[in-house]
Amino acid sequence: DGGITQSPKYLFRKEGQNVTLSCEQNLNHDAMYWYRQDPGQGLRLIYYSQIVNDFQKGDIAEGYSVSREKKESFPLTVTSAQKNPTAFYLCASNDRDGGALTEAFFGQGTRLTVV
Amino acid sequence: QQPVQSPQAVILREGEDAVINCSSSKALYSVHWYRQKHGEAPVFLMILLKGGEQKGHEKISASFNEKKQQSSLYLTASQLSYSGTYFCGTAALGYSSASKIIFGSGTRLSIRP
Numbered sequence: 001d002g003g004i005t006q007s008p009k010y011l012f013r014k015e016g017q018n019v020t021l022s023c024e025q026n027l028n029h030d031a032m033y034w035y036r037q038d039p040g041q042g043l044r045l046i047y048y049s050q051i052v053n054d055f056q057k058g059d060i061a062e063g064y065s066v067s068r069e070k071k072e073s074f075p076l077t078v079t080s081a082q083k084n085p086t087a088f089y090l091c092a093s094n095d096r097d098g099g100a101l102t103e104a105f106f107g108q109g110t111r112l113t114v115v
Numbered sequence: 116q117q118p119v120q121s122p123q124a125v126i127l128r129e130g131e132d133a134v135i136n137c138s139s140s141k142a143l144y145s146v147h148w149y150r151q152k153h154g155e156a157p158v159f160l161m162i163l164l165k166g167g168e169q170k171g172h173e174k175i176s177a178s179f180n181e182k183k184q185q186s187s188l189y190l191t192a193s194q195l196s197y198s199g200t201y202f203c204g205t206a207a208l209g210y211s212s213a214s215k216i217i218f219g220s221g222t223r224l225s226i227r228p
Contacts, residue, residue, distance in 0.1 A: 033216065042117070042202060042220035043157070050214055058215070059117070090156060094216070100145050100164055101206050101214055106156035 002027045006091050006107035012115050013078070013085065021076045021110045023091035030095055032074035033104070036060060037088040046089075049074055078112065086114050116141060118205045120219035127193050127226050135188040135222045137203030146179050146186040147204035147216060150197075157202060160188075190224070198226045 004025045013019045025032065031050045035043040045058030049068040063082025068074055074093075078085045088111050092104040118139045125133055137146065145164050149157035163179035163186060175197075179186045190197055200223045204216040 031214070035218070043204075043218040044117075045215060045217060048215045056215070059217075092216075096214070100162070101147075101216060103159040103162055104147065104149075104157075104204070104216060105159070108156050 004091060004093055004105055004107040006089075006110050008110060009108065011110055011112045013112060014115060016080045018077055018079050019112070021078070021089055021091075021112070023074045023076065023107055025072055025074075025093045025105070027093055027095075027105060028071070029093035029105075030071070031093060031101065032068070033092045033094075034058075034064070034066065034074070034076045035090045035092065037090060037109075043090065046076065085112055087112060116207075117217055118203055118219040120201075120203055120222050122222060123220070124223040125225070127224070129195060129226055129228055130192055133190045133193060133224060135190075135201050135203075135224075136185065137187070137205070137219055138183070138185045139205050139207070141184065141205075141207045143179075143181060143184050143186075143205050143207055145206045146177075147206070148177055148186075148188050149202045149204065149218075150199045151202065151221075152199045160201075193224075193226050195226050195228065198224055200224070 007022045033048040034046040047066040049055035065077045091107040094104040095102045121136045148160040151157040165181040174191045177188045200221040204218045
């Protein structure tokens with residue numbers, strides 16, 4: 001079945017550690033995104049990529065890094081520079097149909113907690 | 116540049132109607148609507164492209180006024196399963212390397228029996 005897989009589902013990080021969240025899709029989509037969601041809040045864009053080996057900063061990129069070496073993979077690293085990383089992280093992907101972006105498919109999310 | 120959604124929350128009795136609004140300060144190419152249940156991933160409802168096309172999905176429909184840069188989601192004869200948080204996502208460009216979907220802060224909908 002096609003879809004997006006995020007791992008792990010739950011992640012605990014100690015202060016000062018870097019952690020990497022995995023996102024893999026087998027939908028053959030060009031575009032991939034990372035969003036952060038805090039309790040009762042909307043989805044804020046961290047990074048996005050429309051094509052392999054290219055990615056753009058979103059609204060809250062500070063303290064995060066990404067890579068897009070393969071079409072199906074878009075890992076997110078939460079660095080020690082991110083001072084408040086506890087949140088629910090969602091990865092999404094979509095494609096384009098003519099000039100428009102198509103529906104976004106989301107992974108099940110990773111809940112990151114700083115301990 | 117985040118779209119503004121209103122209302123922030125709404126409580127309905129089963130069978131009542133609701134309207135959720137989404138507006139942007141930027142010219143829009145498309146508007147996406149999603150519903151998220153607590154602790155789960157958002158689920159796609161529909162996309163509207165510039166051109167003012169109104170779409171429907173069961174008893175949920177939406178409109179897009181590109182001149183006003185606004186979209187509205189209409190839920191009629193609401194069911195308990197409609198409960199959740201509704202997000203609009205906007206794309207200001209057609210396809211380019213800078214194309215992205217920006218989401219609003221959400222509207223929490225609660226349906227009571």
